[in-house]
Amino acid sequence: MSAMFTSSARMKAARIAAPIGAAAALLSTLTGCSTAATEAGAPAADAPVTAPVNANYTDGTFEADGAYQSPNGSENITVIVSLKDNIVTDVEVVTNPTNPTTASYQGQFSDGIGALVVGEDIDALDVTVVAGSSLTSQGFREALTVIKADALES
Amino acid sequence: MPSKVDVGPHATSFEAIGVPWRIGVHDETTPTASLGGPLDDNDREAVLQRIEQFDRDWSRFRSDSLISRIAREAGSWTLPADAAPLLTLYERLHALTDARLSPLVGSSLERLGYDAAYRLTPAGDALPAPRWADTIALRDTGEGLVLDTVAPVLLDVGAAGKGYLVDLVGDLLASRGVTETLVDASGDVRVRGERSIRVALENPLDRSKAVGVAELRNAALCASALNRRAWGAGLHHIIDAVTGRPVAEGIIATWAIAESALIADGVATALFLVDPAHLSAHFDCEWVRLSSDGRLEASPGFDGELFA
Numbered sequence: 001m002s003a004m005f006t007s008s009a010r011m012k013a014a015r016i017a018a019p020i021g022a023a024a025a026l027l028s029t030l031t032g033c034s035t036a037a038t039e040a041g042a043p044a045a046d047a048p049v050t051a052p053v054n055a056n057y058t059d060g061t062f063e064a065d066g067a068y069q070s071p072n073g074s075e076n077i078t079v080i081v082s083l084k085d086n087i088v089t090d091v092e093v094v095t096n097p098t099n100p101t102t103a104s105y106q107g108q109f110s111d112g113i114g115a116l117v118v119g120e121d122i123d124a125l126d127v128t129v130v131a132g133s134s135l136t137s138q139g140f141r142e143a144l145t146v147i148k149a150d151a152l153e154s
Numbered sequence: 155m156p157s158k159v160d161v162g163p164h165a166t167s168f169e170a171i172g173v174p175w176r177i178g179v180h181d182e183t184t185p186t187a188s189l190g191g192p193l194d195d196n197d198r199e200a201v202l203q204r205i206e207q208f209d210r211d212w213s214r215f216r217s218d219s220l221i222s223r224i225a226r227e228a229g230s231w232t233l234p235a236d237a238a239p240l241l242t243l244y245e246r247l248h249a250l251t252d253a254r255l256s257p258l259v260g261s262s263l264e265r266l267g268y269d270a271a272y273r274l275t276p277a278g279d280a281l282p283a284p285r286w287a288d289t290i291a292l293r294d295t296g297e298g299l300v301l302d303t304v305a306p307v308l309l310d311v312g313a314a315g316k317g318y319l320v321d322l323v324g325d326l327l328a329s330r331g332v333t334e335t336l337v338d339a340s341g342d343v344r345v346r347g348e349r350s351i352r353v354a355l356e357n358p359l360d361r362s363k364a365v366g367v368a369e370l371r372n373a374a375l376c377a378s379a380l381n382r383r384a385w386g387a388g389l390h391h392i393i394d395a396v397t398g399r400p401v402a403e404g405i406i407a408t409w410a411i412a413e414s415a416l417i418a419d420g421v422a423t424a425l426f427l428v429d430p431a432h433l434s435a436h437f438d439c440e441w442v443r444l445s446s447d448g449r450l451e452a453s454p455g456f457d458g459e460l461f462a
Contacts, residue, residue: 119363120461131377132356
């Protein structure tokens, strides 16, 4: 599996501390998947794909793969999440493009993680409305759901 | 933060055309944190009917819409009375972007998987939009605008349609005597009257954060972001009509401020496709844009704060 982690495709996210749900929303913006699949050998292959929201998670590092169909064929990404005390302390997205065009698109979205550091808490601002977007993509949510299920304390 | 007792009665809220809407009626004493008070039942019903009519005309997601009929057969189609401002704006943006922004991207979006069934799986190579001049023509007749098509064509007014509907809803309320309103259609906002509001510019990568705050008075602000309707890496709803592919040039979110939500929405979309200075030269607008590397830029006249 390490062969996939080429230096050019590997991207390290800015360190963040956020509840798991918020991290899911962030991650879903990076790259989504129209069909998610857990590959053989991934730690959560047989785990249930649903998890209660207010659950305790085991500290550690977890990863899952997401696959999707791009116009260039099948592509996949690997998401690695580190948890400590139910907080996401680190997020890493490894893109594994098989096509140069996909590499370009994935790079664009992966690079976007750097912008996580921009901004102030909306809750602390005296504003009337919020203008932005919210839709999350299903495939990435599925990949992250697998991670959450794997991290659930039994 | 203002205390919750300051905000007064709750605004009207409902879900329509797939997004949450909120409409508040206010005066200059309405607190910043408040949307204003609710519509009365008759006004609310009139607004819902107006939105339903727009959806029945312009939605490519329902088979009984005018857009869907135009997609099934060629012909001469009498367009609804609200068509002229929308298609006039599209003509201007089409010219300013060298045809990269076009209402003819419906089939390109379907090819990429963003179809009425939400298949969300590309069905082959990217499909460039048909060329405007080869495919459609607009005729102004005594009975309104007529669209002539040489072949079935799937229109998509997503670049400016929702903003335009925000204008139309406010126009309707004004015609019923409700003139001081805030209409928020999930990213597209217009405030009318003497009140100033503050609009948080949501970080598309972290919805709990704002990258800035805009001050808005008697104007509209529309937001667009690549993650809004995204269904895969590089697969999202902002399409370059020339290539049929989603744009991929490093801009991940835009905000535009103009006198109408129609213009603000169209400009917010066009900011993904052309140099902002090019748009500023042709529209009375202010803008903010966020790049994938975290760079945040605003027009010189932007009224508000940036947290970069």
